[in-house]
Amino acid sequence: MQPHLDHFRALLAERDRFCILSHIRPDGDAYGSALGLALSLKAFGKEVSVYNEDGLLWNYHFLPGKECIEKTPAAAPGPDVAIIAVDTSTQERLGETFVGWNRQPDVNIDHHQSNPGFGRINLIDAESPACAQILYDLIEAAGLPCPPEAATNLYVGLMTDTGSFQYRHTTAHTFEVAAGLVSRGADPTAIAQRFYQSTSVESFNLKREVLGVTKFTHGNRVAHYRLTREMYAKSGARTDEVENFLEQLQVVGSVEVAFMLEEMEGGKTRVSLRSRGTVDVNAIAGGLGGGGHRLAAGIRSSLPPDELEALLLRQIGEALAAHGG
Template sequence: MTMAVEKIKEDFIEPQVVHDIARVIRENEEFLIMGHLRPDGDCLGSGLGLLHLLRGMGKRAEFFTVGPMPDYLEFLPGFDEVLTTPPSHIPKTIIYVDSGDPLRVSETFLPQGYLINIDHHLSNSQFGQLNWVDIEATAAGEQIYRLALVLEQPFTPTIATCLYTAMMTDSGGFRYANTDQVTFQAAAHLVAEGAKPAEIAQEVYETKKRQSVVLTGLVYSNLQFEFENRFVWAEITQETYNKVGGDEFEPDGLSSDMRGIAGVEIAVLFHETKEGWFRAGLRSKSAVNVSALATKLGGGGHYNASGCYVKKPYVETREWALGLIREYLRPLL
């Protein structure tokens, strides 16, 4: 291990739980990694980074997420190895990454075992036998990076690519408030180990499919502004999806881009799922805690980026949610 890496390790004074997780990893041979449904860049990047890390240690490991798998992340090494149906064999050690609660992964596949919970969401339910919840971390990918340092494992270009992608995407291209000195220190090290920033950024941000661009235009043409333009919301219904091919997806960063409109403090993007249920993504600037708001809606997440999923009819649930959001915002805006 180089002197540069030793210096990096000195800068990270990790809590005891990280060393406990490292001990469990060293003492066991089989692992199942669990990532939340509708995985994003941090979920897939951190999960795949951990998958390659464990396999590099000679461990047997699999990575499961319900999906759907986002095509803009197909470039990630190991993307095609991610399981979207439950494995037949369940190891006794299960590691959840970037997931505030097991139900965020699956409502039907809840494997029993020794649960390790690695996450950075404010609303995490502390469900594991070992819980490393660091709300100051830029991404779960940063936590896996730090775990690798404690494990004293080398960073291959494959691992570096996955973890860099996790950190880049969850920080909005290193633009969000969760970006700090640690973020850039870790990112710089991952670049030194083989991550290629320009290529990764191009894959994530500059390979938009036609359907994604058309869907974005449909959403933008129906923006609804309230509270003197400080609250903006929009929706993607099944009718909207049908206009662009019928696939249910959200263009990457759309709700965050809505938040970027001048004067907007909070942006909410509602979705009607193919089952007719309700889903929402909430984004805010510094003044509004959307994690608390998402909790009221039955979800959770970060202070400035959260979401919820409610298995109730879309239209009536959207109206209920709008009423609750307006009530929550009235004293704030």
């Protein structure tokens, strides 16, 4: 990564204006990484815009600097603005509006195994549990400031993408990064309470609906559910209130793989997959046009939901059988 780091340092010296983008259907690492880097660059004296196709989702309104986040504008920034993509596995996942800019990102900072390296400068570490961890190391290596507001956002990214420091890629260095962020002003208790203990009644009701339709197959080693528009209507929940629902299925000790299918507008289906490690869900997602990590991956498909569900169950079953399941 060192040559790319040198190129990144050179870009910082050359440019005064930056825009930072993250993936559609953003999560804690997408927002935390984008805002963390933006606030660091602002403290360094740079002019920074933060864009996301979906804007700011309601459950991230506690993030410092949230007012910086705008929906991606139709018009591309000028050629003097350096474009940085964070926590995004493919250029297309930056959103249709960005694709319409017809611009290659100047910098691509990511931790997804499936990232092809779509930037001019690519800082990719597939062994890192979160993009926020890469950014902390990058900020340190580049000598950038990390004010408390930046540290808080990076901690959110690190906490959420490691499952509160439970997932397999969490290492001793991850805890060193967390300690560094806390020493710079991140408050772990306040952040955890705002993220994990501030759900709405509507979200709670939607979770109850989801648990009621969850199916267990393959000797209870696979759990999955379908999320429909009717379930949203009945519960009153918003589409951005389903983050972390899959983790509820993984509390069952026998479950090796959990996945969900969600009906979307335009006839597409969104799939999220999680694995304890026996099954490489990135490989399954990659074969269906998606991607991610071995333990967490996603797909957007035009296949009919029934066909897609059957296909996923068959491929997951084959993967379990290949490992003696």
